[in-house]
Amino acid sequence: MNLIEQLPALPIITPLLLAPITILLPKGKISWLYATAISWLIFFFCAMLLHQVYMHGPISYFLGNWAPPLGIEYRVDLANALLLFLISAIGALVFPYSYASIMAEIDERQTPFFYAALLLCMTGLLGVTITGDAFNVFVFLEISSLSTYALVALGARQDRRALTAAFNYLVMGTIGATFFVIGLGLLYQATGTLNMADMQGKLVGLDNRMVQSGFAFIFVGMGLKLAMFPLHLWLPNAYAYAPSSVTAFLAATATKVALYVLIRFFYSIFHAANGIDIGSLFATLQYVVMPVAVIGMFVASLVAVFQDDVKRMLAYSSVAQIGYMLLGLSLGSEAGLSATMVHMFNHALMKGALFMAVGCVVFRLGGHRISHFTGLARRMPWTAGAFIISGLSLVGVPLTVGFVSKWMLLQATFEVGQWIPSFLIVASSLIAVVYVGRIIEIMLRSPDPDNPLPSVKEAPLLMLVPMWILVIANVYLGLQTDLTVDIAKGAAEAFDLVVRGAR
Amino acid sequence: MLQFILERYNYWIVIILMMTGLYIVFSRGNLVKKIIGLNIFQTSVFIFYITIGKVAGGTAPILPADHDKGGHDEGGHDGEEYGEEGHSEEGHSEEGHSEGSISEAGGHETDAHETGAHETNAHETGGHSSPPTTSESHTANDANAFNLEGKLDNSLHDKVANVSNNVSNSDIKDALIDLKTIKVPDSAILQDPSLNDESLHVVGSNLSGKISNDELTQITKNVDKDGLSEGSNAAHGLAIELENGTKALASELASKTDPLHTGGHTGGHTGEQTSGVHESSLSAGHQTGETVGELIYSNPLPHVLILTAIVVGVATTAVGLALAVRIREAYGTLEEDELEAADDIAEFGQKGSYEGAEDLAKEAKAANKISTHKPQAGTSQTGTPQSGSIS
Structure with missing residues (x-):
């Protein structure tokens, strides 16, 4: 048995089998070391996968060697290889980061459970991304969601509102997942298959009310999971009250994965790219997704300005950023799709770094209100520096990744002649200047000579290093744009490729 | 109108439960009640999926012990086993499709009540099951596989053509016996180690695809054209005979390629295809009010x-x-x-x-x-x- 041949299964099988063992390990350091080692192993697998796909093209892996229409297929093309790499990379950074942060934020006895849940959450997200079987998406989505509910609720030691946030997330998430299953059932009834590529082939020329309603159910279900603007209500509270490292992980990965599923269904299954309009896809893109995206990025940005809580502010900003991604998706062009892919990747880098910076503040100062950030540039220079750089990236200042993705998005909107959205992209970026600038201004404020703030130690190295890796990635990939843009363009093409790889 | 509502009563139950559940989730302030609402909502989806899996007259996809015994012994026990495997697989693709076709549009559904149902049904099954088969044949690049395929293919084609010609003379039996005598070319090809799982699989499915899709519909048509009162009866018999013939063929293939352990695949797929046709004639049998000793399985996948x-x-x-x-x-x-x-x-x-x-x-x-x-x-x-x- 060649290990390379089994590579697509490894990132899923490994954590799925090894995560439960975490619970049996002693609390604290040992379980942390164990979980971190697993996360690095998965990162290694995913990096190998990305390399393989980049070099040799898409990989199709038959689980248990059952051929696709009947068996379950794992299909790795450039699009999901990129996302797999992203998830596992964020995971590999969050696990080392979380040791100190989690020790401070949750009960020490709960740490093994925490690491097990985080590993399972990661497994679920990876599984959703890698699979080529539509029902598998649901199963993995629920694996990740269930562990996420538990993870969010663990923030209760800091703030009991985490419990209600987790409960609301559970209700909304379950409704979303169930809608997704209903949609799948309708599609299965229409096509008799669950394999994505197979389904795509069978849907051609099959545009009736059943397919349309299936499409609508999947769209709304995934919209709930990815916090599309009017369906985002679970997100701000869940992100604000979850433990810091959980927020950093979720903000960087969870919504991206749901968005990926939506793209996969839109472009690989309903197949807008080749000009076949199944399930009234074009109309949906133009008259539903685009307005929702634009309103979302505008309203959520505005709400973010008035937040008193930095974590909550960043959560609203996440909703706005999802608006950007949906906008790129709604353009229905390859340029728009690659802009979405780039922004998915870049947003993970900046939001990961920002939430980690907030986590450092929570670790030293015990809170994430805006007042805790006063004079931070002097008190915790490294943390403040990371926050400023990734905050600028969030705004879209040149030389950072945020600029690259906004630039691509603008280009994509110009390409299809959508002037209003392109104007609104710029306008909402200006709002981002306001809310990020507010925090930066407070951090840089010189100390009051009459009432000096007590000096605080800088966050521990174990938290600073992962955070700064993300920050450096923010800047490096903002300068070396070719790398991400190339892969994302290939990824956008990969959605086409599934279509053209005619089964 | 009433008919329309009553025929779909399970869908109405699904919708009512779904709305009830969602309403409870949104309107109740008590968290436990919210969860109860969520459960009702999910239950509606369970019922929906169970409805998808329902096949008219179908039974649980479990093999009864005495099923299909004592019939034609040409295939031997192995053949029957492999054929059975195909049977159970039938549930997968066949019924999924037939469900799909039922709800696709009103047209196909009502067909079942007409006399021409026979033909359309056969077409339906043929048309739906063909895509995977033909595409798989494209992926075959093994020269040997093609070789073998060609040989088997030709002989089968001849015999089946024979059958369809003879049908008009109502001489079905002879033709079928003819069909059963098809010999698998016993040559080194089958022992060739380069013939791996995949290629044999392709051969098998290819063969069966060709027989079932083209020729069998043809045969069924011919039978129909004869306008015999027992037209469907004849077709049914024919299908059974054919199935057994293919089973025998499959088992022969299996026995010859035993060291490669591929018999199961080949047999399975051949059986699957034939049984698709079989099913269509079976539904025809239902129309003329005949009791059929064969089993239809409900779709296990949902x-x-x-x-x-x-x-x-x-x-x-x-x-x-x-x-x-x-x-x-x-x-x-x-x-x-x-x-x-x-x-x-x-x-x-x-x-x-x-x-x-x-x-x-x-x-x-x-x-x-x-x-x-x-x-x-x-x-x-x-x-x-x-x-x-x-x-």
């Missing part, structure tokens, strides 16, 4: 899916209830407005006193009732919009 969904539902409920317990511990209440009021007090008043939460909640509730429209002293100081404000 049931498997829904088992998974049930597990997910149970897990979700468990997590939800666990959260409800923790919320009650922390807040002392499970009512949503009391929770919100308690949070407001915690945020703007005395922060996070766990013990006094219950009293706080009551106070807050009272305060809320008195001053619903007055701006609360606390909220004005920061002006923080809660998540609700932008929805």
